[in-house]
Amino acid sequence: MVDEALRAARAVQSRLRDLPSRVVIYLILAACLFPEVGYPGVWRKLTGALAGLPVAAPTASALAQARRRVGSKPLRWLFDLLRGPAATPYGPAVRWRGLLVVALDGTTLTVPDSPAVLTRFTKQAGNHGGTGYPQVRLLALVACGTRTLIDAVLGPTTTGETTYAPRLLPSLRPGMILLADRNFAAQGLLSDITATGSEVLVRLKNGRRMPVLARYPDGSYLSTLGPVTVRVIDCEITITTTAGKHTGLYRLATTLLDHHRYPAGELATLYHQRWEVETAYLELKSIILGSRVLRARTPEGITQEIYALLVVYQLLRTAMADATSTRPGTGPDRAGFSIAWQAARDQVILAAGVICGTVIDLVGTIGPTRPGQPPAPASVTRQPPDRQTRHVQVPGTRPPHRPDQLQSHRQHRHPRAPSSLTTPPEP
Known part of the structure; x- marks a missing residue:
């Protein structure tokens, strides 16, 4: 796939x-699995298990020049090849009354505050989550049952979501059926x-x-x-969270006019599936x-990095859909994304299946690992993403999301010297 993408984009060396x-494409994709290290660190993770093989040792400058040489077009080509609702048998969790349920929504990604970036991407007016960085708007069409990406578009935040949507x-x-x-x-x-x-x-x-033409x-x-x-x-929806219950009035409009085949109560319940696109953004960003x-500090580099993120996300979601298809009754949206992401990181570090002639299996170790470890039961009420506790981000750091992560977070910001460096060696 990568070779074909390079040929199509005329980016072969x-x-x-x-x-x-x-x-270089492998490096850019692998960087999405290891956002906590720079590109030289990603290179060491890619090559660490290739014992006995002659491996190049490029500098950070060489890696930057290589990424600029390749550009963003091969990554865009790969995304266009891979995007879609996932090639798995559609079950009840994916389709509703024969219709493929999809959702449309947008989000923003934060990018470096560099002079080159500011020529295309601007800072949002006001204080958005404590960040003073420029941002990129990302709008995606998501298959709700698998949370796979059907299509996506990105650009400056000076253009609104409804302008990108067409x-x-x-x-x-x-x-x-599109939920919006x-x-x-x-x-x-x-x-x-x-x-x-x-x-x-x-x-x-x-x-x-809304004019009333007929009542059902x-x-x-x-x-x-x-x-x-x-x-x-017109419906009344109650949301239950750890803070209690909140009831609000929703007005929905649909092009499904047959009230016998598509009852109003079922449509109100179906609209809750719109949160799947919010969950997809949560997985991508958090x-x-x-x-x-x-990482990227140029507009072209940002486009390259975002399409790499979309490719990696789509690969993981496709592998998860394939893995859960082996467990009847288990929907792809019941698989844990973080575990699949960690499994992929492990495979990259181990250089699993990188030698030519080996069998390529996207599921890999995700298959046997993921279906046996489902997340919380479906009966547990889950908190909608926009009602979760928000944390103010300290620039350049990752905020702790749970109390048990606080100590490790402090150690990350204020590391102490290992004891082996402060204790004299044994004679």
């Missing part, structure tokens, strides 16, 4: 080098979405006036959003990146 383009519409198909927040309830955007043949379930602002026995009513005929559902600032 023109002469034999210590760092061939293929190896670039993702070519990935919508008949047989899908009220930010995407613009009449023109909904009209463009329905033109793809995809169904829509979107939240509206509670105060939005399940409490929903027929209305219009510009040229689009919709069915409106587990993979560990709330860190991206």
